[in-house]
Amino acid sequence: MTWHFRFTTPRICLSLPARSVRELQRLVHAYEGRVDLLEVRLDWLRDWTVEDLEFLRDRPVLWTFRPVRQGGEFAGTDSERVEVLRQIGRRRLGQWVDIEFDVWPPLITELRSYFKVLLSYHQYDGHLPPWPGLRDLFRMKPHDAVKIALRLDRWADIVRFLDIVEACQAEGREGVWVVMGPRGTWLRILTPWFGGLWTYASPGGTVQTTAEGQVAVEELWHVYRYPEMAPDHRIYGILGDPVAHSVSPYIHNRLFQEAGLAAHYVPFAVDDLTAFWSLVRFLPVGGLSVTIPHKIGILQHLDDVDEAARSIGAVNTVVHREDRWLGSNTDWVGFWRPLVRRFGARSWRALIVGAGGAAHAVAYALRRAGCPFWVTNRTYEKAEALARRFGGTAVPWDAVDPTVFDLLVHTTPLGMAPHTDQMPPIPDAWLAGKVVYDLVYNPPETRLLRQARAVGAQAVLSGLPMLAEQAAEQFRLWTLQTVRPDDVAALAQAYLERQGEMFNIFE
Ligand SMILES: NC(=O)c1ccc[n+]([C@@H]2O[C@H](COP(=O)([O-])OP(=O)(O)OC[C@H]3O[C@@H](n4cnc5c(N)ncnc54)[C@H](OP(=O)(O)O)[C@@H]3O)[C@@H](O)[C@H]2O)c1
Incomplete structure (x- = not known):
């Protein structure tokens, strides 16, 4: 399917996870001017009265009072909820109200006399609702815009969800489109490209957000430059699984x-x-x-x-x-250039520890430079395959001869955060007097590198310069x-x- 989404102005709705009125006031003041809409989660607030909300007068507010049955925290009846919203509406506080699709239409109609109604549909179980059902629902219930927020874990469903968004827009419905969970973070950031009215964001520094996968306002501003987005801008990204903790978006x-x-x-x-x-x-x-x-x-x-x-x-x-x-x-360039920068055009005799993807890039770089290498790995057959492919020598772990190599390249993930106390079972004789290069970049000084220093390695190199080199090379290829x-x-x-x-x- 070819989509025809129109680009919308980037707008941020800050979802406020405040538990007290005081916390709500603090957050509202902290983010004043940085966001377009403030979502006040009335179901999250404790010990409050409608009078307490007066400080929000003349501020752009979306009221959400989510019942337990829809994933919220309000345990009372719809009539009780609507009565509170009615009181807020009579005071002319706020612009929007989020009301769930299963609320009785006359109540929604009444709320529409006070607020714009965002008719919301949430699904947390990973299932995609069929479009005809949603379409009939939206046709039956009064609203000013719709919100579809689904927890989706499969990209096949995400694509079908975008088809639904397209169909919704083709009926002239404006809306907010959310894929909850880690697979939907990109849509939260690229919402303007999909005609979304706004994206929900969380305050930074909070332990709790109101929805999984939400991006902090600070990140939207300073990492993704969300407010500057325009239809003629280019999109780049990191494609993997998982990618949530990647440093690449920041770089x-x-x-x-x-x-x-x-x-x-x-x-x-x-x-x-x-x-x-x-x-x-x-x-x-x-x-x-x-x-x-x-x-x-x-x-x-x-x-x-x-x-x-x-x-x-x-x-x-x-x-x-x-x-x-x-x-x-660009991994092989990333690996090779820091060595050349530090030691000049030296010829190495290398031991590669590990035989995965990174080891392939290392072996390619070594072969290109005419350096002999040995490779050892937990799964010996993979070491053999790598050696065959790039003209090196596979060697079982307990048969490694430390006198033949001067460069040790560690290519397994052992020692990577959060498991920083790990290191491969490398004997000190493989480290003493050698140049030890650990491709792990987080933390920049791994336990292996500390050990190498302690036993008199000639020099140690972390994976951080490699990460930087390969990123710089990617940037050059793109731009x-x-x-x-x-x-x-x-x-x-x-x-x-x-x-x-x-x-x-x-x-
Ligand atoms: N600095 C950079 O820019 C950069 C770039 C790429 C990669 N890296 C680093 O390189 C690491 C490996 O990446 P990759 O793409 O090569 O991964 P990969 O393809 O999954 O290969 C992992 C290798 O590590 C070995 N291994 C995994 N767990 C082990 C354990 N517990 N004990 C012993 N060996 C173990 C595997 O052995 P088996 O064959 O026996 O499974 C395999 O040889 C990453 O974690 C990253 O830290 C850094």
Whole structure:
């Protein structure tokens, strides 16, 4: 299906998870001027009266008073809810009210005399409602706009959901479209491209948000530059599963911003590449970073791949240029350049620990530079296959001879956050006097690197410069502009240091 969504002005609705009036006041003041609409969750508030809400007079408010049966916290009856909303309406507070599709139509009609009604449909069980049923429902119930919020875990369903959104808009209905959960984060960020009236966002620094997958207002502003979005902008993103904790959106959005480019880079957590590709063909996608598990599967959607990607057997970068989709691999460059920068054009004798995707890029780089290498791996057959493919020597773990190599490259995920206390069972003799290169970048100093230092390694190298180099190379492939890898590394480092704190810049 070809979609025809019209682009809408980017608008943010801040969903306020306040438990007390005082907390509500604090949040409203903190975000004043940064958002277009304030969603007050009356079902979340405790110990309040309608008079307490007077401070919201003349502010753009959406009232939500969600009952338990619809995923909210209000345990009373619809009549009780409506009576409270009636009192608020008589005071002329707020502009919108979110009312569920299963409420009795005369009550909705009455609320419409006070507010604009957002008729909402929520589904938390992963099922997609059939369009005819939804259509009849929307035709029967009075409203000013509709909200469809579904928890979806499969991209095949996300594509069908977009068909529903299209059908809804074709009937002249305005609305808000939400896919809850990690697979829907991209839609929250790219809402304007799908004609959504607004996107819901959470305050930064909160432990609790009102819906899973919601993006913090600060991130929308400062990472994704959401308020600046316009229909002629380009979209980039990281395609993988999972991608929620990727540092790439932070790096690439900053690079686009600093280069003055009208582009936005978003996380695409995808289980089904074929379904995802319908979206890629609709959006103005300029390129993608590709990570586990799609580095091989992506090949079938590309028009061509370059020599590096073909030899490595994996694509980590997609470039869309002149209507062609091209695959490339920047991991080998990312691995190799930090070595050259630090040690010059030296010839290495290397031991690769691990035989997965990253090890393939390492082996390719070593072969290209004419460096002999040995490879050892938990699953020995994979080490053999890698050695065969790139002309190295496979060696069982307990038969590694530490006298033959001067560079050890660690390519397994052991030691990566949050499991920072882990390290592969590497004997000290493999580390002492060697250059030890750990591809893990989070944390920048792994337990393996600490151990290597402690036993007298010649030098240690973390995966952070590799991450930065490969990102800089991706940026060059997409934009034909160069950036300094050191600057990219500083960006990544800053992000990793702040992770867990959450963005909290307005407060
Ligand atoms: N710095 C960067 O820019 C960069 C870029 C790419 C990757 N990396 C790093 O490289 C790591 C690996 O990525 P990848 O794409 O190569 O992953 P992958 O394809 O899944 O390969 C993982 C490798 O690690 C081995 N392994 C996994 N768990 C192990 C364990 N508990 N004990 C021993 N060996 C284990 C696997 O052995 P089996 O064959 O026995 O399963 C396999 O050889 C990532 O986690 C990331 O930290 C960094």
